[in-house]
Amino acid sequence: MDNSEKSALILCIIDSLAEKDSWSSETRIQRIVYFLQYLLEVKMDYKFILYKYSPYSFYLRDKLTSLRANRLLKLEADRYSGPRYVTTDLGKKYQEAFPNTLESYKNKLELIINSLGTKPILELEQLATALFFTRLAEDQESILLENRAKEMKKWKPIISIDYAQEVVEKLDTIRNNMLPDTKNLSLLHA
Amino acid sequence: MVKYLHEIRDPIHVFVRLTDEERKVINSQPFQRLRHIHQLALTYLVYPGATHKRFEHSLGVMELASRVFDIVTNPNSISPEIHDNLEQIRNPEKLSYWRTVLRIAALLHDVGHLPFSHAAERELLPKGWDHEKITREIIQSEEMAKIWSSTTPPLRPEDIVKLAIGPKEDEDLNFDAWEAILSEIITGDAFGVDRMDYLLRDSHHAGVSYGRFDHFRLIDTLRILPDPETKEPKLGIEKGGLHSAEALLLARYFMYTQVYFHPIRRIYDIHLKDFLVDWLEEEYFPIKVSSHLALTDNEVTSGFLDAARNGNQGHKHAIRIVNREHFKLIYTRNSKDVEQNREQNLMVGKAVSEALANKFGAENFRHDSYSQSGGSPDFPVKLNNDDVVSALSESDVLNQIPAISIDFVFCDSKIFTEANEWFRENRTRIIQNLREVN
Numbered sequence: 001m002d003n004s005e006k007s008a009l010i011l012c013i014i015d016s017l018a019e020k021d022s023w024s025s026e027t028r029i030q031r032i033v034y035f036l037q038y039l040l041e042v043k044m045d046y047k048f049i050l051y052k053y054s055p056y057s058f059y060l061r062d063k064l065t066s067l068r069a070n071r072l073l074k075l076e077a078d079r080y081s082g083p084r085y086v087t088t089d090l091g092k093k094y095q096e097a098f099p100n101t102l103e104s105y106k107n108k109l110e111l112i113i114n115s116l117g118t119k120p121i122l123e124l125e126q127l128a129t130a131l132f133f134t135r136l137a138e139d140q141e142s143i144l145l146e147n148r149a150k151e152m153k154k155w156k157p158i159i160s161i162d163y164a165q166e167v168v169e170k171l172d173t174i175r176n177n178m179l180p181d182t183k184n185l186s187l188l189h190a
Numbered sequence: 191m192v193k194y195l196h197e198i199r200d201p202i203h204v205f206v207r208l209t210d211e212e213r214k215v216i217n218s219q220p221f222q223r224l225r226h227i228h229q230l231a232l233t234y235l236v237y238p239g240a241t242h243k244r245f246e247h248s249l250g251v252m253e254l255a256s257r258v259f260d261i262v263t264n265p266n267s268i269s270p271e272i273h274d275n276l277e278q279i280r281n282p283e284k285l286s287y288w289r290t291v292l293r294i295a296a297l298l299h300d301v302g303h304l305p306f307s308h309a310a311e312r313e314l315l316p317k318g319w320d321h322e323k324i325t326r327e328i329i330q331s332e333e334m335a336k337i338w339s340s341t342t343p344p345l346r347p348e349d350i351v352k353l354a355i356g357p358k359e360d361e362d363l364n365f366d367a368w369e370a371i372l373s374e375i376i377t378g379d380a381f382g383v384d385r386m387d388y389l390l391r392d393s394h395h396a397g398v399s400y401g402r403f404d405h406f407r408l409i410d411t412l413r414i415l416p417d418p419e420t421k422e423p424k425l426g427i428e429k430g431g432l433h434s435a436e437a438l439l440l441a442r443y444f445m446y447t448q449v450y451f452h453p454i455r456r457i458y459d460i461h462l463k464d465f466l467v468d469w470l471e472e473e474y475f476p477i478k479v480s481s482h483l484a485l486t487d488n489e490v491t492s493g494f495l496d497a498a499r500n501g502n503q504g505h506k507h508a509i510r511i512v513n514r515e516h517f518k519l520i521y522t523r524n525s526k527d528v529e530q531n532r533e534q535n536l537m538v539g540k541a542v543s544e545a546l547a548n549k550f551g552a553e554n555f556r557h558d559s560y561s562q563s564g565g566s567p568d569f570p571v572k573l574n575n576d577d578v579v580s581a582l583s584e585s586d587v588l589n590q591i592p593a594i595s596i597d598f599v600f601c602d603s604k605i606f607t608e609a610n611e612w613f614r615e616n617r618t619r620i621i622q623n624l625r626e627v628n
Contacts, residue, residue, distance in 0.1 A: 066563065
């Protein structure tokens with residue numbers, strides 16, 4: 001996916017969240033892109049690290065600011081939720097130049113937005129962190145799958161181990177529902 | 191109790207005070223090299239006073255870093271929620287250790303910079319290398335390792351690397367909440383002291399007022415607060431500091447538009463990069479630490495002066511710098527052109543540049559575009575009733591400050607008149623530049 005296509009897809013993500021009355025804060029956009037990349041393998045190539053409590057991409061952050069600098073996005077403030085990103089008229093028009101790109105990701109985007117797009121932000125944070133540790137276990141084998149909850153608690157000590165375990169199980173169920181052909185991690189909790 | 195036994199005069203902060211250990215760092219070869227790296231590359235060709243170096247900027251960043259640290263970790267400044275979330279704040283020994291690491295990281299945050307700073311970095315380092323990676327190599331080098339092991343308690347080089355480089359530049363490093371806060375103190379978008387110092391310092395030396403703001407008041411009101419949405423700890427301010435925060439972000443906007451993105455400054459950066467491509471023996475700047483430390487602005491300046499005078503490698507680019515025969519600005523993107531262009535603004539300058547290059551030859555034109563990076567101008571604000579809210583909702587100013595984007599096309603002055611006339615006649619066709627949709 002080239003830079004222009006990524007821009008179009010990010011604008012589309014923001015519009016899709018707005019259609020669901022979901023507050024498109026930077027945090028929520030970060031989570032949605034993370035799930036699209038690592039749950040549904042949409043190749044946006046943003047590198048994520050664990051930053052504070054959950055996965056974060058500084059390059060995605062820069063992209064959002066760049067889209068704002070080019071007047072494709074603007075910010076709207078809210079006292080207690082923080083600001084949200086909103087596409088401008090120019091941003092909507094920009095997407096019209098990429099019908100094939102957006103069509104090719106439409107189903108995956110709908111799946112993520114419908115399943116996760118309106119969840120509370122703290123729940124999204126924990127699910128994303130659980131996915132981060134799942135990837136460490138599966139791709140890099142640097143931790144054991146059964147230790148994911150412990151790793152989450154180590155990273156955010158204030159949560160309980162029971163809560164971390166609950167989140168891991170929830171993630172495994174979501175993955176299994178979205179990707180029935182992949183290894184069924186729900187069996188670990190049986 | 192920290193003992194500051196040494197002090198250095200500074201035009202911005204009056205005094206910068208140092209411990210014995212910090213003095214050893216300053217006396218090291220990597221740090222002394224910063225005396226010979228301009229903070230603003232060739233900007234002195236536009237603003238003659240802007241000859242200051244990364245040496246004094248790094249001292250300033252260290253000074254501000256610990257001022258901020260002392261304010262935000264003061265027990266009177268910390269809410270119960272933050273106190274519970276950040277274990278290091280409850281432990282005086284850990285606080286003392288991290289304060290030392292923070293100051294050292296602030297001192298060394300620019301130590302890997304190439305000659306003339308950012309002007310040439312992306313094209314002139316091998317793939318996978320940047321100045322942050324060189325900074326890491328230096329911090330972990332043998333010379334510096336001797337200093338880390340001699341402090342009490344010994345400093346872990348990986349802690350210094352983390353805070354000096356910051357979270358964006360090393361994809362292998364994860365940052366917990368405490369490390370992220372410390373990193374925000376140095377390189378954070380809203381309140382990073384790196385930016386605070388360079389705005390004040392660059393403004394002072396360039397002789398402009400744009401970069402000034404009340405940093406004393408701002409620092410005094412800084413706090414670690416829970417983000418209104420996510421509750422993650424984040425650098426924010428008490429309500430009383432909001433106007434000085436607005437002033438900082440306005441200062442950034444004005445310095446970027448008036449100084450850092452001055453078109454003549456940008457074209458000099460491009461001419462310097464073109465010169466370096468020709469002049470460097472192996473196409474790239476050296477990445478081995480010893481070779482990196484041997485190369486400063488002095489060697490490059492000698493190089494382009496020699497090339498300009500004696501016709502050596504890089505001559506045609508050198509004379510553009512030395513004789514001030516820089517390319518002239520022939521096009522700047524504007525909002526009306528953006529609306530007319532089918533691809534909506536991201537390609538307009540490129541379309542103009544390509545059309546002119548096709549007509550008159552690519553060697554006569556340069557295209558320069560940049561869009562602001564970093565986060566949104568938002569941070570937590572603690573109100574008088576202890577509520578924590580978003581700054582963008584509390585401030586009438588912050589959402590009005592535009593994010594910056596530039597799109598310039600430059601033309602060789604020898605053909606400028608002819609090219610400009612042709613461009614005027616063909617402007618509409620070039621701007622509209624219809625392309626097939628994908």
